[in-house]
Amino acid sequence: MRRAFPNQNVVVRNYGDAGGSARGFLDSNRIDQILQELPQINIAYLRYGINDRKIDGVSGCIRYLRLICERLKEARPDVAIIIETNIWVDYPQHNLRDRNARLAPLYEAMRRFAEKDGYPVVDIFKKMEEETGKGHWDLRVR
Numbered sequence: 001m002r003r004a005f006p007n008q009n010v011v012v013r014n015y016g017d018a019g020g021s022a023r024g025f026l027d028s029n030r031i032d033q034i035l036q037e038l039p040q041i042n043i044a045y046l047r048y049g050i051n052d053r054k055i056d057g058v059s060g061c062i063r064y065l066r067l068i069c070e071r072l073k074e075a076r077p078d079v080a081i082i083i084e085t086n087i088w089v090d091y092p093q094h095n096l097r098d099r100n101a102r103l104a105p106l107y108e109a110m111r112r113f114a115e116k117d118g119y120p121v122v123d124i125f126k127k128m129e130e131e132t133g134k135g136h137w138d139l140r141v142r
Contacts, residue, residue, distance in 0.1 A: 013038065021055060022048040022064035031071055041076045045122070047084035053106045061106060062113050069117065083114040085125035090137045100129075 001010040015034055017025070025031060025048075035041075046068060052061035069081050085107040089095040107125045114121045128139055 016047075019051060020048075021051040022046075022061065022068055023052060023056060026064060026067055026071075031068065035075050041072070041079045043080045043082065044072055045082045045084055047086060047124075049106050049110060050086060050103065053102070058106050058109045062109050065110070066113065066117070069119065081119050082122055083110055083119050084122040085110060087139075088125045088128040088132065090132045093137065100125075 001012060013034075015030070017030075046065060048065055048068075049061050052064060056064065065083070072079050072081060086103070088100055088103075091098040091100060103125065107123070111121055111123065113119075131137075131139055
């Protein structure tokens with residue numbers, strides 16, 4: 001970000017919660033804590049879904065993702081919200097189970113939600129699948 005915007009003061013905060021869900025984020029009131037902590041939010045990247053899909057299904061994931069977006073927009077009307085999909089994993093070459101088959105419908109629903117509600121998408125799932133097809137299979141940070 002600093003390279004892209006050299007004349008601006010860029011502060012990045014990661015509020016990710018490994019294994020967390022959008023519903024858990026809302027239920028915990030972490031969003032209120034974050035809004036109190038950050039008087040200004042220019043961009044918010046939201047990457048949820050894997051655990052939401054397990055608990056609430058695809059429609060539940062979209063419902064809670066939409067609620068987070070609405071809450072952010074209500075508190076910070078100028079925030080740019082960007083929806084992210086998650087990683088695609090090369091199966092069966094590099095994974096024991098085909099998680100992609102279960103996650104692809106979720107990410108398709110997230111893309112439709114984002115398009116309908118006017119949010120840009122960083123489609124990590126699609127990009128990693130494309131890159132794997134080119135021979136770049138392990139793009140995950142460890």
